[in-house]
Amino acid sequence: MRRTPHSSPHLRVMSVLGLLATLLLPLGMSLAPRATAAPAVDPVRVMPLGDSITGSPGCWRAVLWNRLVDSGYTDVDFVGTLPPQGCGQAHDGDNEGHGGELVTNVADQNLLPGRLASTRPDIVVMHFGTNDVWSSISPDRILAAYTTLVAQMRASNPDMRILVAQLIPMNPSSCAACAQRVVDFNARIPGWARATGTDRSPVTVVDQWTGFSTATDTYDGVHPDASGDDKIAARWFPPLAAALDAVPPDPGGPGDPGGDPVACTARFRAVSTWQGGYQGEVTVTNTSASAVPGWTATVVPANGARLTQVWNGALTTAADGTATVTNAAWNGTLAPGASATFGFVASAPATAGTPAATVTCAGRAPAG
Secondary structure (H helix, E strand, O other): OOOOOOOOOHHHHHHHHHHHHHHHHHHHHOOOOOOOOOOOOOOOOEEEEHHHHOOOOOOOHHHHHHHHHOOOOOEEEEEEEEOOOOOOOOOOOEEEEOOOOOOHHHHHOHHHHHHHHHHHHHHHHEOOHHHHHHOOOOOHHHHHHHHHHHHHHHHHHHOOEEEEEEOOOOOOOOOOOOHHHHHHHHHHHHHHHHHHHHHHHHOEEEEEEOOOHHHHOOOOOOOOOOHHHHHHHHHHHHHHHHHHHHHOOOOOOOOOOOOOOEEEEEEEEEEEEEEEEEEEEEEEEEEOOOOOOOEEEEEEEOOOEEEEEEEEEEEEOOOOEEEEEEEEEOOOOEEEOOOOEEEEEEEEEOOOOOOOOEEEEEEOOOOO
């Protein structure tokens, strides 16, 4: 959902008129009645949460912010108790990336609730655990800390949408075992997310590991350089855009269901595959004789695969792996015969074989 944040020039003009009225009334003069300004709609509040990779200076946040703005998302407020830290380009730099922090310490010391209370995010973008992996803390303990933080997020906002990164690779000269530890930890994240996500407060896994090189995308084997910032921002953008677009419409407003589902077809194809996963896409086509204001697709991946990331749609995953994808704000309306395509990344067992999925869809009937 794209909304207009902050006060507008119109509101500032109204404030000036109010001041003039105060000055003129003692002189027996009055101003014509003025229209009441519509209440401003709050922006969607996004908290970047993590350690120094997120916070100091965390220039991927600047790249991501500007990509959002360039794509029309002018209603977003990055929030956090920490201020901007440079990066050489204008952006909303508030963040919750504390250098050197361990996610296990944040959970054990109950540090997150106060930060949430100060910033009230709607969405959390979390790349957290690099220092824990470096410190040889077990994946079980790190994931237990993740679970604690998610519970605290939902206590702050029951509708919290949570994007959790599979960590970027790490290969510092002082930690020969770190590279494999990251691999081992990342392998556990999708299963944890499936068990933790809910329909009301989904947890989306974002693969920040694949295609990221410590040799070319970091300056020290750990922290991203400019190339790494671009890659991290590019991976965050699709799921964050989908989360922003998934804000429910007002009850009874445009886009609410207006009748029985409208006929449509869905077609799956695999785009690329790799050991342990694949990229796929689904094309939804309106086969009815009338335009539809929105659609929903159901994806049942075969051979134990699970969708972990979706773009151009909003993802909800059931416990059995069935994925439901609803349209984004810009691709919901389909004329008769028109199509929309969404992409996804799926994890899969090493023995899964050729990617396959059963896909169905339903178009939403026009309201009224």
